[in-house]
Amino acid sequence: xxxxxxxxxxxxxxxxxxxxxxxxxxxxxxxxxxxxxxxxxxxxxxxxxxxxxxxxxxxxxxxxxxxxxxxxxxxxxxxxxxxxxxxxxxxxxxxxxxxxxxxxxxxxxxxxxxxxxxxxxxxxxxxxxxxxxxxxxxxxxxxxxxxxxxxxxxxxxxxxxxxxxxxxxxxxxxxxxxxxxxxxxxxxxxxxxxxxxxxxxxxxxxxxxxxxxxxxxxxxxxxxxxxxxxxx
Amino acid sequence: xxxxxxxxxxxxxxxxxxxxxxxxxxxxxxxxxxxxxxxxxxxxxxxxxxxxxxxxxxxxxxxxxxxxxxxxxxxxxxxxxxxxxxxxxxxxxxxxxxxxxxxxxxxxxxxxxxxxxxxxxxxxxxxxxxxxxxxxxxxxxxxxxxxxxxxxxxxxxxxxxxxxxxxxxxxxxxxxxxxxxxxxxxxxxxxxxxxxxxxxxxxxxxxxxxxxxxxxxxxxxxxxxxxxxxxxxxxxxxxxxxxxxxxxxxxxxxxxxxxxxxxxxxxxxxxxxxxxxxxxxxxxxxxxxxxxxxxxxxxxxxxxxxx
Numbered sequence: 114x115x116x117x118x119x120x121x122x123x124x125x126x127x128x129x130x131x132x133x134x135x136x137x138x139x140x141x142x143x144x145x146x147x148x149x150x151x152x153x154x155x156x157x158x159x160x161x162x163x164x165x166x167x168x169x170x171x172x173x174x175x176x177x178x179x180x181x182x183x184x185x186x187x188x189x190x191x192x193x194x195x196x197x198x199x200x201x202x203x204x205x206x207x208x209x210x211x212x213x214x215x216x217x218x219x220x221x222x223x224x225x226x227x228x229x230x231x232x233x234x235x236x237x238x239x240x241x242x243x244x245x246x247x248x249x250x251x252x253x254x255x256x257x258x259x260x261x262x263x264x265x266x267x268x269x270x271x272x273x274x275x276x277x278x279x280x281x282x283x284x285x286x287x288x289x290x291x292x293x294x295x296x297x298x299x300x301x302x303x304x305x306x307x308x309x310x311x312x313x314x315x316x317x318x319x320x321x322x323x324x325x326x327x328x329x330x331x332x333x334x335x336x337x338x339x340x341x342x343x344x345x
Numbered sequence: 346x347x348x349x350x351x352x353x354x355x356x357x358x359x360x361x362x363x364x365x366x367x368x369x370x371x372x373x374x375x376x377x378x379x380x381x382x383x384x385x386x387x388x389x390x391x392x393x394x395x396x397x398x399x400x401x402x403x404x405x406x407x408x409x410x411x412x413x414x415x416x417x418x419x420x421x422x423x424x425x426x427x428x429x430x431x432x433x434x435x436x437x438x439x440x441x442x443x444x445x446x447x448x449x450x451x452x453x454x455x456x457x458x459x460x461x462x463x464x465x466x467x468x469x470x471x472x473x474x475x476x477x478x479x480x481x482x483x484x485x486x487x488x489x490x491x492x493x494x495x496x497x498x499x500x501x502x503x504x505x506x507x508x509x510x511x512x513x514x515x516x517x518x519x520x521x522x523x524x525x526x527x528x529x530x531x532x533x534x535x536x537x538x539x540x541x542x543x544x545x546x547x548x549x550x551x552x553x554x555x556x557x558x559x560x561x562x563x564x565x566x567x568x569x570x571x572x573x574x575x576x577x578x579x580x581x582x583x584x585x586x587x588x589x590x591x592x593x594x595x596x597x598x599x600x601x602x603x604x605x606x607x608x609x610x611x612x613x614x615x616x617x618x619x620x621x622x623x624x625x626x627x628x629x630x631x632x633x634x635x636x637x638x639x640x641x642x643x644x645x646x647x648x649x650x651x652x
Contacts, residue, residue: 200447201445292430294430295415307409309549309553310410314575
């Protein structure tokens with residue numbers, strides 16, 4: 114147990130001392146995962162809304178794919194993206210492997226289905242008559258969508274939290290496409306793995322605690338936004 | 346609704362802040378590899394910034410877990426202007442990455458596999474860098490009675506006889522290959538035995554597992570010394586001929602794999618075998634562990650290296 118206590122002490126010290134390496138790793142984690150979550154929102158919310166409201170052949174197959182994507186193993190996503198980004202791979206010319214951008218891409222692939230799938234669920238739990246009523250009141254198509262998203266904002270914020278939580282905490286894809294390179298692609302999760310294999314268990318635990326604090330801070334902000342105005 | 350827009354906006358801001366990192370230096374399209382011309386053995390002058398500064402080094406977990414790379418790479422980067430991306434994996438994967446041209450230079454420790462790799466035309470040259478040795482670790486009470494075994498294979502045979510728990514790297518790394526070679530010499534195939542467990546992870550993680558399971562395991566001395574204070578594993582066998590652990594650096598051949606950064610890979614290999622670097626390697630770890638983790642060997646023949 115003394116290792117846990119010493120980890121807590123070390124975590125506090127790490128945060129308080131502002132160690133530049135730890136700050137850099139923390140900032141990169143936050144930057145990469147927020148970017149990936151942001152991109153997955155831009156894609157997932159419209160796509161999810163469309164999947165929830167539209168009716169077309171093959172819709173269920175597509176939904177099934179999205180829901181499968183919600184359980185996409187990070188290490189599989191990482192492996193596929195690594196192979197695509199290899200110099201000898203189809204996207205090798207982009208020179209993205211072992212860069213933060215590659216981690217963003219991998220995390221986007223993980224977060225987008227989560228945001229999409231939860232958006233579908235959020236939209237479908239709205240009363241279908243609401244849509245008819247809004248249309249009957251003369252709303253344009255865009256006004257309708259805006260109102261529906263507004264109505265579903267609580268579960269949509271939950272979708273953001275789920276997407277962010279999935280990507281900030283994954284290690285398999287970040288390790289594979291990023292390479293855990295110090296000063297370039299080392300994020301909190303890969304640093305934790307490295308310190309564990311180096312036997313620096315207290316430092317590893319301290320990094321883990323730091324990660325938890327970070328996730329809590331982001332989710333607290335989102336929760337605050339979510340709970341600020343209760344729906345009627 | 347407004348809230349959501351605000352959130353998306355904020356995230357888009359973060360995205361744009363991230364964008365500059367997304368533009369790595371592109372290699373000049375005309376930078377055709379010129380292996381012979383780049384063979385300047387002297388280090389490039391610090392001021393000259395290389396045409397393609399990105400060098401991918403595929404290496405083993407032992408060089409990373411021992412902390413040696415953290416010392417060497419910054420020196421190389423500031424002396425040459427190259428930027429090294431060290432990818433620490435098992436020797437098997439490092440060689441595979443090199444053979445695909447996904448790395449520019451490999452630093453590994455599996456002489457037989459290296460020779461095959463060179464024979465397949467994957468590398469330009471194979472330079473001896475350093476060695477340390479493998480040590481057989483086990484619980485202090487040595488339940489299989491390995492201490493005093495006349496050879497590595499005899500020690501392994503005693504473990505098999507006692508069916509004492511043994512944790513293998515199981516990841517096709519240099520250490521794993523070495524371990525397999527010793528089992529072969531002992532004329533015993535441990536795979537599938539209940540007491541024989543494959544970790545499938547790096548050396549550091551494997552030491553953690555062996556420590557928890559009170560098992561025997563084969564480790565390079567460097568990683569063991571770096572990790573010793575947190576482990577309840579003792580050296581039960583060392584110094585045997587089969588336990589030598591030799592590291593070579595091999596730049597990837599641009600003739601076979603035109604996309605590699607040949608100049609960068611060569612520069613890193615030259616740096617590793619340069620006298621100044623060899624001196625750093627020879628001292629690394631002495632202050633923290635009471636003895637250096639590696640013996641520098643540049644310029645020696647392979648058969649001259651002795652533990």
